[in-house]
Amino acid sequence: MPEAFICDAVRTPIGRYGGALAVVRADDLAALPIAALVARNPSLEPAAIDEVLLGCANQAGEDNRNVARMAALLAGLPVAVAGCAAPAWMRWRWRRAPSRVERLS
Numbered sequence: 001m002p003e004a005f006i007c008d009a010v011r012t013p014i015g016r017y018g019g020a021l022a023v024v025r026a027d028d029l030a031a032l033p034i035a036a037l038v039a040r041n042p043s044l045e046p047a048a049i050d051e052v053l054l055g056c057a058n059q060a061g062e063d064n065r066n067v068a069r070m071a072a073l074l075a076g077l078p079v080a081v082a083g084c085a086a087p088a089w090m091r092w093r094w095r096r097a098p099s100r101v102e103r104l105s
Contacts, residue, residue, distance in 0.1 A: 030071035
């Protein structure tokens with residue numbers, strides 16, 4: 001299994017339903033911290049990024065697409081960079097996944 005490296009972290013603002021961020025598309029909002037991370041880590045070559053992983057609280061309606069992939073593209077990352085947006089309700093599956101794998105093997 002390849003190693004994963006976290007070089008830096010930043011988050012988007014927290015909004016509320018119908019608040020000031022309601023008119024901002026999720027992928028546009030998510031592109032801002034991705035672009036900021038690339039800008040403040042100039043030694044990181046964008047082509048060296050394998051994947052963008054985002055937690056996503058709600059993917060419904062217009063936002064029912066791969067927000068991480070779209071945000072990576074909007075942030076100017078290369079087309080080869082993959083993206084995965086995981087809705088918040090999937091967290092319980094991640095915590096339990098290793099025990100399922102152990103039972104299957």
